[in-house]
Amino acid sequence: RSKSRGRKGYQFFTRAMNDAAAERLKIDQQLRGALERGEFSLVYQPIMHTRGRTLKGMEVLIRWTNPELGRISPMDFIPIAEQIGAITDLGNWVLQEACAQLQSWQRQYNRPLLMSINVSPRQFHDGSIVPKVKTVLTQLGLKPTSVQLEVTEGLLINASDRVLSDLDTLKLAGVHLALDDFGTGYSSLSYLRHLPFDVLKVDQSFVHEIARKSQDEAMVGAMVRMGHSLGMTVVAEGVETPEQAYSLEALRVDDLQGFYFSQPLCARDFERRFLAGITIDGQVLDESIWDR
Numbered sequence: 001r002s003k004s005r006g007r008k009g010y011q012f013f014t015r016a017m018n019d020a021a022a023e024r025l026k027i028d029q030q031l032r033g034a035l036e037r038g039e040f041s042l043v044y045q046p047i048m049h050t051r052g053r054t055l056k057g058m059e060v061l062i063r064w065t066n067p068e069l070g071r072i073s074p075m076d077f078i079p080i081a082e083q084i085g086a087i088t089d090l091g092n093w094v095l096q097e098a099c100a101q102l103q104s105w106q107r108q109y110n111r112p113l114l115m116s117i118n119v120s121p122r123q124f125h126d127g128s129i130v131p132k133v134k135t136v137l138t139q140l141g142l143k144p145t146s147v148q149l150e151v152t153e154g155l156l157i158n159a160s161d162r163v164l165s166d167l168d169t170l171k172l173a174g175v176h177l178a179l180d181d182f183g184t185g186y187s188s189l190s191y192l193r194h195l196p197f198d199v200l201k202v203d204q205s206f207v208h209e210i211a212r213k214s215q216d217e218a219m220v221g222a223m224v225r226m227g228h229s230l231g232m233t234v235v236a237e238g239v240e241t242p243e244q245a246y247s248l249e250a251l252r253v254d255d256l257q258g259f260y261f262s263q264p265l266c267a268r269d270f271e272r273r274f275l276a277g278i279t280i281d282g283q284v285l286d287e288s289i290w291d292r
């Protein structure tokens with residue numbers, strides 16, 4: 001192998017790699033202890049029934065604000081938390097907090113709500129997910145059917161028997177299982193028949209152009225038909241415009257989620273906008289709550 005040829009490439013890569021590595025290192029350092037320092041918080045984004053546009057539940061999303069780094073996107077720190085083995089503690093914290101919030105909302109507003117929680121494959125691989133979900137639900141007296149776990153197709157690639165049996169255990173207990181970012185992974189569709197998923201979350205990349213690109217419309221239509229034929233509920237994420245919502249409704253997507261309805265909100269704002277003054281069938285009693 002020619003050394004001189006490799007050298008140019010090497011120099012080119014070191015710069016980019018140094019920046020990325022330095023950034024990674026900073027996140028890695030600050031991530032340790034961040035949970036104990038109370039730097040994480042949760043936000044909630046509504047999931048609406050397509051028909052009637054009433055509230056079905058919410059997806060909980062983690063936020064991190066660090067004194068040195070400022071706000072860091074979960075897309076940047078979740079992969080690092082996974083690599084350094086911090087994701088299980090973090091994921092357990094999310095589960096605990098989100099379920100406690102759900103319990104408080106269900107009691108206060110006396111209505112069923114679905115809390116959808118993102119779970120990392122690591123939480124399955126280390127065997128912590130089933131006992132944690134069981135403990136949290138029991139402690140809080142929550143019905144398993146009020147909780148949904150979102151996993152990506154990555155979990156299913158080379159999934160061990162343990163992962164598959166944990167999915168079955170959760171499903172049998174009544175916990176809803178959603179396949180997140182559906183359509184972006186590499187796994188084949190046939191596996192879906194054998195897995196206990198209740199919900200397909202069509203990735204936002206298909207949703208964004210749906211009102212303009214006929215291919216995306218055809219793709220989503222196919223995903224809806226496939227999901228429905230397997231008895232699954234189909235949700236579209238990343239809905240930003242009324243046109244997109246309309247197209248998705250015409251394609252018979254069951255539930256909608258995205259900035260068109262709301263950005264993810266802190267618990268207090270979510271409650272004010274989506275829970276206070278709304279009856280069990282989702283009708284808004286007091287219109288003034290929509291004023292911010």
Ligand code: C2E
Nearest residue numbers: 061062074075078094118119120238239240258259260264
């Ligand atoms: P995700 O689970 O697919 O979550 C949806 C992401 O899309 C969220 O980004 C949400 O804020 C964003 N989003 C929602 N509606 C719209 C829209 O209409 N348009 C656009 N452009 N974006 C929209 P966020 O909060 O930055 O989270 C990014 C990813 O980080 C999540 O993707 C999920 O994979 C991961 N994540 C977030 N919270 C957690 C968590 O508690 N645990 C784990 N393991 N992963 C998490």
Ligand code: MG
Nearest residue numbers: 059118150180
């Ligand atoms: Mg998700």
Ligand code: MG
Nearest residue numbers: 180181201237
């Ligand atoms: Mg998603």
Ligand code: MG
Nearest residue numbers: 180181203204
């Ligand atoms: Mg995503």
